[in-house]
Amino acid sequence: MTAKIAYDDVEVGTELPAGTFPVTRAALVQYAGASGDFNPIHWNEKFAKAVGLPDVIAHGMFTMAEAIRVVTDWTGDPAAVVEYGVRFTKPVVVPNDDEGAVIEVSGKVAAKLDDRTVRVDLLATSGGQKVLGMSRAVVRLA
DSSP: OOOSSOGGGOOTTOEEEEEEEEEOHHHHHHHHHHHOOOOGGGTOHHHHHHTTOSSOBOOHHHHHHHHHHHHHHHHSOGGGEEEEEEEEOSOOBOOSSSSOEEEEEEEEEEEEOSTTEEEEEEEEEETTEEEEEEEEEEEEOO
16 A cells, blocks of 8 residues: 555645544543553543542553544555654543543644655644644655
8 A cells, every 4th residue: 555645746834634533531441451551540530640640641652643643544554654753742631521532633744855755743732732742754655
C-alpha cells in the first residue's frame, strides 16, 4: 500500500481533515490490556487523585496514537509515516461519566522535504487545553 496523497498536490499550509476522538474509561482499560500498561492512574480514580492528578488520565501512548490517526487517515497508509514524535504537555483527563473525554486533532503540512516527504505539524487538545506539544510527523507521499 502507498499513500493516496501525491507529493506534488500538497503545499506548505495544506490542512489535513481534523479528527475528534472520544476517550472513555472502558477504552483505557482496553488499551491497558493491549499495551500491558496497567498503571492505576489510568483506571483507578482514588489512586490518581491520591498522587495529585485531577482524575484518571489517558495513557500518553494512547493519546499519541489517536493524534496520528489524522495523518494515517489522510494518507490512507499507516506505513507512509516514517517519523513521529511529541512532547506530553497536559494529560487527557477522563471522567467517569457517560461522555468521558474528547481529543481534538488538526494537522497542517509545515514543510516539504526531500525524498517526497513532508512534515506535518499536529495540534491535539482536550478540554480546551493543548495535550501534545511539538507533535510532528514526517510522511512519505506518492
